[in-house]
Amino acid sequence: MFSQLAALSILLMTACASIPKNPGYRAVWYDDFNGIKGAMVDSSKWNQVTIKNAATLKQIQIYTDRASNAHLSGDGQLYIVPKKGGTSPRYWSSARLESDGSWACKAGEAMIFQSEIRVPDFTNALTKYNGLWPAFWTKGQSCRDGTAKGFKCGEWDIFEVTNNMGKINQGTLHFENLDGAHNGSLHGITQYAGGVYHTWAFKVDRRNSNWKKQSLTWYVDGKVFYHVTGATIGIFSEWKILAQSPFFIILNLAIGGEAGSYGGLATESTVDGFEASMRVKYVAVYKSN
Template sequence: MPSISTSLLVISLFLATASAAIPAMPGYHVGLGIDHSKWAQAVGPTGNNGELQVYTAGAGNVHLSGDGQLYIIPTKSGNTWYSGRIESMASQSCAAGGAMVFQAELWVPDFTGVPAKFAGLWPAFWTLGQNFRSGAGWPKCGEWDIFEVYNGLGTLNKGTIHFENPDGSRNDAFARLVNYAGGQYHTWAFKVDRRNPDWKQQKLTWYLDGTEYYSITGAQIGEFTQWTELAYNPYFVILNMAVGGDYPGYPTAQTIGGYDASLRVRYVAVYKTD
């Protein structure tokens, strides 16, 4: 990722002592990490997309390993799937004239190895606008999908945004697929860049392992109100493992849970310029 000669605030998923595991970004400095208690765990069914999982706060579905990694683990008991979802309590916005990066190093299983083995599993690293929490509703609140994979995509990650058009309809038109290798750790990042004073030249950019693979400008969105909702408003981080649903499809009798099917997180950080 191109460096920026300015300072940086880093917000870590883990304890402050784990901030050493967060990589430096050239031209930035690393600030103090946020304690794990700053993250909330969803509990119960969500009702979204017809998903099957019941989210729990139990260590069997979400826990930190001895090396500091976060595991989000789908499990099945009888006919019920359980899993985990965490959300940052704080939301982050990009300041005028600045840039901001949401970044995480993640591992998911190889969905191409034995397809039926992971059918219906849906790990994701994504965000929602803070105004979702105050009743704005979806998709008006805006959504950034940074990492979103499932069985049907095979070796592809889908980077996309969702937002509301001026007429109130949903806009899902901006998306790009990128190849990655499952069963390996990769760094996924999303940058909001407001350094250009012309909002039409400001950008949203997706990265895989430091390489840009997709970007959207304000000019492409076309409406200033929609651009402010996507690029100016504060957003909070979500990490979860959904199971089944109308999208991306349901698990089968062969779908496995447990560690081999987990979403593993080495770190999550938000980088900000001053």
């Protein structure tokens, strides 16, 4: 019995060692994407959703549940791989992964969503990455429960980059004002180097009893690049949605289908396959001790 417990302890320590520690926090959920090369993601942690038509978002990809669009690398990574299909008409396939769980930050606590990600180097790509739109973001669980729709659920955009943004990432909040209008005006930008891995994180901090002094903070490689407080939002009901509600994680790579798309317009010059992939070493949710 002792040897079995010791072996289990070693396995757990090995698993936890595969994601970084955040001092003062404990990991409550994570995926280090360890597994056999070519295998599907862990279905107990992720839903690989299928969406056949994203035209309303000016996107042209279909999201599939195929391993060719999302699979393990065999060396502790997830690859999300866009693929071209057909010739007349041309179509694209890709993947969108949504965490099975969702997490809320309780009063008196802080919570971090974090991931280490590599995307192509859009800065020097000319036109070959036009239309590619990889992202690490979240939606409020109320959207999945059907109790709210659209931006009323709340949304945290942590990392979303495109060829037309070059070496710029924009972190954004999306929510509804009291009058029902979409508010996407709160955002901060930061520069990053493409073609290498960066750690992107988003922290909800409710350790101050005054909600106006609570905060939402975006990080790249441990450095703050944007910060919003309850006082910035100014209306408690809106802050409650953004900072007190449960959110689930999304990893996806979209393909822009129109010039007006945030992702830009994919063309015949846009590359697909591994070169165009989004590569993820881990995703983790931490809560304060």
